[in-house]
Amino acid sequence: MFSLPTVQFTDEQEQFRLEVRAFLQEHLAKGTFKTKCDSWLSGSDPAFSKLIGEQGWIGLTWPKKYGGQERSTIDRYILTEEFLAVGAPVAAHWFADRQTGPLLMRFGTEEQREFFLPKIVKGECYFGIGLSEPNSGSDLASVKTRAEKVDGGWIINGSKTWTSNAHDAHYAVTLIRTEPLGEKKHDGLSQLIIDLHAEGVTIVPIKYLTGEHHFNEVFFDNVFVPDNMVVGTLGNGWKQGLAELAFERSGPERILSTFPLLDELIAGLKRQGDAAGMKEASKVLSRLWGLRNLSIGVAKVLEEGGEVAIPAALVKSIGTKFEQSIPEITRLLVRTYPRLEAERRIDRFMAESTLHAPGFTIRGGTSEVLYGMVAKGVVGQ
Amino acid sequence: MSEMKEMIVNVVEKIFKDKVDKEKVDVVEEGKWAEDVWQVLQDNEMLAVAVSEENGGAGGDLDDLLNLYRLIGKYAVPIPFVETTFANVLLEKTGLNVTQEKATYAVEEQLNVSIDNGTVSGTIVNVPWARYVDELVVVAAGTSGLELVQVSLKDAAISPNMNLACEPRDTVTLVHAPVQQQTKITNEQLEYFIALESAAKSAAMSGAIDKAYELTVRYTKEREQFGRPIHRFQLVQQHLANLAGEAVITSSAIDNMIASIAQKCLQNEVAYTRIRIEEAAKIVAASAHQVHAAIGVTHEHSLHQYTRRLWSWREEGAGEAYWTKQLANRLMEVEDDSLWGYLTRTEKVFQL
Ligand SMILES: Cc1cc2nc3c(=O)[nH]c(=O)nc-3n(C[C@H](O)[C@H](O)[C@H](O)COP(=O)(O)OP(=O)(O)OC[C@H]3O[C@@H](n4cnc5c(N)ncnc54)[C@H](O)[C@@H]3O)c2cc1C
Numbered sequence: 116m117f118s119l120p121t122v123q124f125t126d127e128q129e130q131f132r133l134e135v136r137a138f139l140q141e142h143l144a145k146g147t148f149k150t151k152c153d154s155w156l157s158g159s160d161p162a163f164s165k166l167i168g169e170q171g172w173i174g175l176t177w178p179k180k181y182g183g184q185e186r187s188t189i190d191r192y193i194l195t196e197e198f199l200a201v202g203a204p205v206a207a208h209w210f211a212d213r214q215t216g217p218l219l220m221r222f223g224t225e226e227q228r229e230f231f232l233p234k235i236v237k238g239e240c241y242f243g244i245g246l247s248e249p250n251s252g253s254d255l256a257s258v259k260t261r262a263e264k265v266d267g268g269w270i271i272n273g274s275k276t277w278t279s280n281a282h283d284a285h286y287a288v289t290l291i292r293t294e295p296l297g298e299k300k301h302d303g304l305s306q307l308i309i310d311l312h313a314e315g316v317t318i319v320p321i322k323y324l325t326g327e328h329h330f331n332e333v334f335f336d337n338v339f340v341p342d343n344m345v346v347g348t349l350g351n352g353w354k355q356g357l358a359e360l361a362f363e364r365s366g367p368e369r370i371l372s373t374f375p376l377l378d379e380l381i382a383g384l385k386r387q388g389d390a391a392g393m394k395e396a397s398k399v400l401s402r403l404w405g406l407r408n409l410s411i412g413v414a415k416v417l418e419e420g421g422e423v424a425i426p427a428a429l430v431k432s433i434g435t436k437f438e439q440s441i442p443e444i445t446r447l448l449v450r451t452y453p454r455l456e457a458e459r460r461i462d463r464f465m466a467e468s469t470l471h472a473p474g475f476t477i478r479g480g481t482s483e484v485l486y487g488m489v490a491k492g493v494v495g496q
Numbered sequence: 497m498s499e500m501k502e503m504i505v506n507v508v509e510k511i512f513k514d515k516v517d518k519e520k521v522d523v524v525e526e527g528k529w530a531e532d533v534w535q536v537l538q539d540n541e542m543l544a545v546a547v548s549e550e551n552g553g554a555g556g557d558l559d560d561l562l563n564l565y566r567l568i569g570k571y572a573v574p575i576p577f578v579e580t581t582f583a584n585v586l587l588e589k590t591g592l593n594v595t596q597e598k599a600t601y602a603v604e605e606q607l608n609v610s611i612d613n614g615t616v617s618g619t620i621v622n623v624p625w626a627r628y629v630d631e632l633v634v635v636a637a638g639t640s641g642l643e644l645v646q647v648s649l650k651d652a653a654i655s656p657n658m659n660l661a662c663e664p665r666d667t668v669t670l671v672h673a674p675v676q677q678q679t680k681i682t683n684e685q686l687e688y689f690i691a692l693e694s695a696a697k698s699a700a701m702s703g704a705i706d707k708a709y710e711l712t713v714r715y716t717k718e719r720e721q722f723g724r725p726i727h728r729f730q731l732v733q734q735h736l737a738n739l740a741g742e743a744v745i746t747s748s749a750i751d752n753m754i755a756s757i758a759q760k761c762l763q764n765e766v767a768y769t770r771i772r773i774e775e776a777a778k779i780v781a782a783s784a785h786q787v788h789a790a791i792g793v794t795h796e797h798s799l800h801q802y803t804r805r806l807w808s809w810r811e812e813g814a815g816e817a818y819w820t821k822q823l824a825n826r827l828m829e830v831e832d833d834s835l836w837g838y839l840t841r842t843e844k845v846f847q848l
Contacts, residue, residue, distance in 0.1 A: 252789060254721040277790045322795035324804070443778055452622060452811055453660055466660060469807050473785035473793050481789055483731040 117426050119412025128193055135197040138170065143201060150202040150375050150460070152467035155368045156478070157329055158204030159283050161241075167205065168238025173212050177220065181232035188418035192367065192411060199371035200378070207283050211235040211242040213366065214359050215288055218306070222347030222355050227308070231286075243311065245275040245289030245333060246356070253484050256300040256353060260335065261292045262307065268341040269293070271309065274334045279478075281318050281331040286310055290352050304352035308344040309335070325455065325470050357424075363479055365413040365427035369434035370406045372475060373441040376464035377403075380445045383461055392448040399444060406434050425492035432485040435475040442468040504545065504556065505563050511536055512571040518798040524574035525662035529628055534575050534598075543577070544594070547584055551594050558585065558692075559758040562699045566750065569703025569809075572801040574663070576600055576625035582696055583633040586689060590644050590679050598629035600649075602668075603689045604813075611636040615672035616647050622812070626654050626666035631676070635686060642686055645678040659808035661801070691766045694814040695753060698766070698773045701809050702750045704802040705776055708784040709743040711799055712736070715788055726787070735783045742776040742783075749773065763841070764826070767819035774816050777806040 124132075142148060147166070151158050167173055175191045177183025198205050216235055219228050234240035251257045260273025275289060287309050294303030311318065315338035323329040347355045377399060384392045410430045416423045442465055445451065453465035476482045515533050524530050537543055546561040547553020565578055576598060583599035602609075602620045609618030616636055626632065626649060636643050651673035659665045681689075716727035716736060726732045753769040756762050781803040785792050792799045810816075830838045 247790070250720075252721060254723075257722075324793050324795050324797075324800035326795055439782070446811065447816060450817060453807065454657070455660075456657075470660065470804070473782070473803075476786060477789045477793070481786070483729065483786075486731060 117423075119409065119423075119426060120415045121408070122189060122411045122415050124189070124193070128190060131190055132193045132197060135172070135194055139197060139201050139203055142166070148204050150464075151204065152202055152375050152464050153372045153471040153474075154202040154204050154206065155199060155209055155372065156206055156279060156474075157323075157327070157471060158202070159206040159280050160204035161207045161238075161283060163204050164208040164238035164241070166238070167208070168236060171236075173208055173238055174216050174232060174236040177216055177232060177236065181228055182236035183232070188414050189411070192414045196367045196371065199367055200374050202375040206280055207241050208235065208238050210244050210280075210284075211240060214244065214363060215242040215286075217362055218288065218346060218355070218359055221358065222306075224343065226343060227346070231308075240286070241280070241284040243278045243281040243284040243287035243331075243333070245278055245281075245287040245309065247277045248274060249276050253481055255290070256304065258290055258292060258304070259296075260289070261295075262305070262340070264293075265339075268339055268344075269307065271307070271315075271335040271338040271340055274332060276332045277321070277330045277478075278318075278333050279330045281311060281333050282320065282328065284311055287333065288346065290356060293349055293352075301353040303350055304356075305349050306346040306352040306355055307340050308346060309338065309340055310344075313338050313340075315339075324473075360480070361413070361417060361423050361427040364431040364485075365410055365417070365423065366430075367407070367410055369431045369475075370403065370410060370437060372435075372438045372471070373464075373468040376445055376461070376468045377441050379461045379464055380441075380449060383449050387449075389448075395448055396444070399441070402437055406430065406437055410434065425489055428480075428485040428488050428492075431479065432476075432482045432489070435482065438468075438475050439472045442472060501556075501560050501563065504542075504560055505567070507540065508537075508542055508564055509567055509570075511540065511542075512567055512573055516571045516573050518801065521572045521574050521798075521801050530575050533573065537575070537577060543580055544584070546581060547588055547594050551588060552596075553584075553588075553594065557758065559754045561585070562695060562750075562754045562757065565696050565699035566703040566706070569700035569705075569802070569805065570707045572661075572704070572707075572798075572805060576629055578696055578700060579624050579629065582693065583631065585692070586633050586644060587646065587677075589689075590681055590685070592644070592646065592677050592679055595631050595646070597631050598625075599631040599633060600625050600629045601633040601693075603633075603635050603686065603693055605686070605690065607635055607637075609634055609636040609670065611638045611643050611645055611675065611678065614675050616645055616670050616675055617672055619667065619669045621667050622657070622659070622665040623668045624666075625664045626652070626668050627656050627664055632668065635681070635689075636678075638680070640680075642681050642683065643678050644681045646676040647673045648676060659812070661804040661808045663805075663808065690814045690818075691762070692757075694770050694819070695757065695766045697809050697813045698753065698769045699750055701773050701777055701806055702746045704805045704809075705743055705746050705773070705780045708780050708799065708802045708806070709739045711802070712739055712784045712787050715792075732787060735787045739780055739783050739787075742780050746773055746776045764823060767823055770814070771816050771819050771823075774810045777810050781806050 148163055171184050172194055174183040175186045176188055179185055246255055248258050262269035262271050289307050289309050290304055291307050292303055293305040315336040317334040319332045320328045321330050321332055381396055384396055413423045413426050451462050451465045453469055454462050455466045457463040541554045544553035545556040546558055549555040561581055568578055579600040580598050583601045584594045586601055587594050600623055602623055630649055631646055632649050633646050636645050653669040655667045657665050657667055716732055717725055719726050749769045749772055753765045756765040788799055791797050
């Protein structure tokens, strides 16, 4: 089986956690933001992202020459946990911090790093993830959006869909066919950074089931992308993208999207002195603990450059199911009346959790696809 | 179901198929009133289905009505059909005059509503459709026990609110609102009304479950990935099998529950049904969304009109928490070693 390291936090790390927590509590009290479930994907607030940038808390692990702090992956893990635990609105800079930065560090050119990373770190430059297309979801390698070579760059035609927060983002990292579809659909794909404000880009909102504007369809009509916006090696986009996925799938955001609700549940049971309910709820904590061990262990291995695709897929598939279970457990232990505009926090968190829960096991690769990966991985071991 | 009953259900289903589409439900969720749907039900005398002929109704029974409630869920019908018809059931069962107006109701334990000297006062939250209807049938505490009363909502202050499905769930405040009619009811009657109301919600939920199941089956035939329809993947087949199981258990639970209600005797059928349907609602909503993946969480797709109703309705009226408490109390009374005897007993304990 996979063995993952255990992580003991240092005194400095404990200190850092408390520092972040105090900062967030202060801003919560001041009304800078309001706690929300699923805030990492549905809570986009550029002003808040800038504030976090000023703290030096975006690109925390990146080299100082790009504006980073050169802190450890575990420090970043702590920071992320603290954001999620209070449901802070970190969605605007989320993808840039979690994915684009590490991608550029690994595959990008020096020019790209110098251009993008300092802006990202300030909380002023946001990225969307342009992978899915209307007919290419789970079968991502079948994407059709294509690039034709012209002098000095590429001309893009096609569309991406479900692009979260594209309307707030400045750029998107996209998976594009730079060679015509051949024998192997995984070949000939490249990662290109597209300026979302370039001529020929049209962003059409797709309303989420709540009516909120969350994701978008992004159309490319003869969009010019200069050569220096190709990330890594031409035609190697599929492999580069896979490398990102371990980061994408194993973080605390696959466990804690509904934590504010759990917090409120425990507080409510305590207020009511409901020992029987608390006994039920306590089981949840042991599940959370088990998942958190896994997720932190994966973070540690990633920092050391190890291979963790399978455990990362497990964190996501088990973790997102856990997140989904919180509203279902809550409603059986306390009486709630879920409503997005409710005054009672528990009612509002119930509404947010229930309405956003379906997406947890879909976005970033469906559970079914992950089960397939895990099974293949363990059989192949 | 008799032929007569089947005919009623078919007629109404046809009306809903014609009149209630995704766009209609959207418009109502934005705060409009669907007069055409209301009108056609009125013209076809469907609003008085369960009212006896001598009271000017169509002479149907409660079981007809419950079967119609399934359709309300199946088509996400955005008018107070359940509310108006159920208010009339309450009125007729307690010997009061039925109303010809649009109506709603509030029957719960511990409602904070009191009646004194011919006027009613109190605040009630989550009253379905209050802003659009004329009459409210409500349980109030009188000086000598419970009363069922009818008040006009013209005499109420209404502040609009909604549930997760954007259906109106308003706060109604009554300050010495004049009583239209009233009658004493017993605690047993109130319990019975609470049970019936819970049964009504279960019936509506079962319709939404049916629809979510149907939409999912259809989608797995239409959607292709990796060069084949997704119903060919075993994990999708597992979802389909789970959905089919939940849908058929739900539907037969409702059939059995309605049969018991029609025989005017109950054991624990309403309780079992509601508890089981809340479980089914959870499984069905999750699986239906999982199979639809991204398209299913868009507002443009209709799936959410059913899943949001399931997530809303399961919190309304007497639900799992209420019924498990009742069941627990009843089970405490079962003699030692006689659970099987209890489960298989044909004698019905509660006469309606
Ligand atoms: C809230 C949200 C945000 C998103 N944000 C982004 C974003 O920012 N950028 C982006 O590019 N994409 C985004 N997505 C899209 C997401 O990545 C896709 O929805 C996902 O990959 C599934 O694709 P699909 O929706 O087309 O479903 P499909 O692939 O059509 O799948 C339908 C069903 O079939 C199952 N299935 C498909 N293939 C198999 C198989 N081989 N074996 C077993 N079962 C299978 C799936 O598990 C699912 O249950 C987002 C999605 C959501 C819900």
